[in-house]
Amino acid sequence: MQAWQVHEIGEPSEVMRYEDVPRPTPGDGQVLLRVRAANINFPDVLMCRGQYQVRPPLPFTPGLEICGETEDGRRVIANPALPHGGLAEYAVADEAALLPAPDALDDAEAAALHIGYQTGWFGLHRRAGLAAGETLLVHAAAGGVGSAAVQLGKAAGATVIGVVGGAAKADIARRLGCDVVVDRRSQDVIATVKEATGGRGADVIYDPVGGDAFTQSTKVVSFEGRIVVVGFASGTVPAPALNHALVKNYSILGLHWGLYNTKNPELVRHCHERLTELAAKGAVKPLVSERVPLGAAADAVQRVGDGLTTGRIAVLPDLAEGTAA
Template identity: 85%
Template sequence: MQAWQVHRNGEPSEVMELAEIERPVPGDGQVLLRVRAANINFPDALMCRGHYQVRPPMPFTPGVEICGETEDGRRVLANPALPHGGFAEYAVADEAALLPAPDSLDDAEAAALHIGYQTGWFGLHRRANLQAGETLLVHAAAGGVGSAAVQLGKAAGATVIGVVGGEEKTKVARDLGCDVVIDRRAQDVIAAVKESTGGRGADVIYDPVGGEAYTQSTKVVAFEGRIVVVGFASGTIPSPSLNHALVKNYAILGLHWGLYNTKDPKLVAHCHEQLTGLAARGAIKPLISERVPLGGASAAVQRVADGVTTGRVAVVPGHEGAGE
């Protein structure tokens, strides 16, 4: 089969190599899956660089989120068991963690319903307890993680402020349903948030960026507000001033979705049921900005790493076109 492999750390476009290898052999409790679509996540780029907390043995195949097909024909969502990741024709995954792919979504959309939307659901509902009528601010609102949070926030009845970088992403955020869109490249984010909220600030702030975005969050969080720390796409991990959190009376909430798979897997299944229901009624629908063939995976992972994509980019083995 064909699979992308990483033999050394570096930029994805430089270290990902397409090779002909044997199909992976499932271990105890694992199943072999034919990859129908693999969604590109920022951690795929971090693993190529050697900067992710998970460091699979080399050579490894990136791709942590797929829609696959079991040998008995079931269409499922899975997180492949590394080093046999999803940017390949076949992958392996733990059978106990498989989730049924929603009938309302195609393969690429289904693959994208997993990590980003689970993270959003746990972050907004389990951690921050977002309520209808509250104001939600989402950093990187046009990206894969941010776009999921925007849709989930709207579905929960929140007023959503999206922060993006550039005109193209501004349009994407508006189309996603943001009530207010702030272009951080052209506007003062802090002033714009305060103006749009009448000086009150945002009740919940969803931050997959870190760095300057986190600093801005601390200046626009409302009384009894909650900042949900999801990741550090900026490359800068902030050092929060706890005296500031005390004086302004806000909460800083960490979210590591992967822990729920080991600590409370039943809650992951419950979340998937909620997401499947939302998708069935059209309240959420993953934004797939590109569908690329397997041969285009390396360049696509690099684009995600460079922050120039919107929504999700999916690798679809056998797909002839390079986008839509």
């Protein structure tokens, strides 16, 4: 089969190699899946760079979420078991963790309903307790993680403020349903958010960026507000001033979604049921900005790492080379 392999640590475009390798052999409790669609996540970039908390042995195949097909024909969503990731024609996954792919979504959308939307649901509902009528601020609102949080916030009845970088991403954030869009490249984020909220600030802030975005969050979070930390796409891990959190009376909440798979997997299934219901009603629909063939995956991973994409890029092994949608 064809698969992308990482033999050394570095930039994705430099270290990912497209190779002919044997199909992976499932271990105990695992199943072989034909990959129908794989979505690229920022952790794929970090794994290539050796900067992710999970460091699979070399060589490994990136690709953390897929829509796949079992040998008995079931269409499922899965997190492949590394080192046999999803940027390949076949992957393996733990059978107990397979989730049914929603009928309302195509393969690329179904794969994208997993990590980003599960992270959003757990962050907004399990950790922050977002309530209808509250104001939610989402950093990187046009990205894969941010776009999911925007849709989930609107589905929960919140007023959503989206922060983006650039006019094109601002247009996408508006189409996603943001009530207010702030272009950090041309607007003062702090002043604009304060004006939009009448000086009160946002009740919940969803931050997959870190760095300057976190600093801005601390200045626009409301009394008894909650900042949900889900990642550091900026490359800078902030060091929060806890005296500031004390004086302003806000909470800083960390979220490592993957931990729920081992600590409380039933909650993951419960979340998937809720997401499937929302998808069936049309309340959420993953933003898949591109669909590319397997041979174009390394370039796509690099573009995600360079911050040049919106939503999710889906890799479709059955898509003819030289085509994209």
